[in-house]
Amino acid sequence: VPYTSGPKKERKHNSPFLTFTLRTLIWSVTNITPVLDGLFSCDVINKESYDEIMSIPSSMQKMRALFNWHLDSSGDLGKNTLFTILEAHEPVLMTDLKKKEHENIASVNSIGE
Numbered sequence: 001v002p003y004t005s006g007p008k009k010e011r012k013h014n015s016p017f018l019t020f021t022l023r024t025l026i027w028s029v030t031n032i033t034p035v036l037d038g039l040f041s042c043d044v045i046n047k048e049s050y051d052e053i054m055s056i057p058s059s060m061q062k063m064r065a066l067f068n069w070h071l072d073s074s075g076d077l078g079k080n081t082l083f084t085i086l087e088a089h090e091p092v093l094m095t096d097l098k099k100k101e102h103e104n105i106a107s108v109n110s111i112g113e
Helices: 015-020 022-028 033-041 047-054 059-070 072-089 091-111
Strands: none
Touching: 015 091, 022 059, 022 091, 033 047, 033 059, 033 072, 047 059, 059 072, 072 091
């Protein structure tokens, strides 16, 4: 299983990042099958959720269903797992989104100075 090697490490919660970038992720992740495979193999989603999401016709609708109905119950652990899987399968997108997040934080910080 590519996403679970050794004991779980304490890591920063990525939930705010995922929430901040939700719209872009819904629109931009087009190959959702490996993402769902990873979430299923890590027990973030169950077989019923996996099958339900896979039956949805478009990638956008699949991502929206994942975020709106299936991922909320997994809490921060599920969102952190999703973050890790997206970094592996969508590295360019994730790098761009993290860069934009840092730019937004920098611009907010400069307003307060």
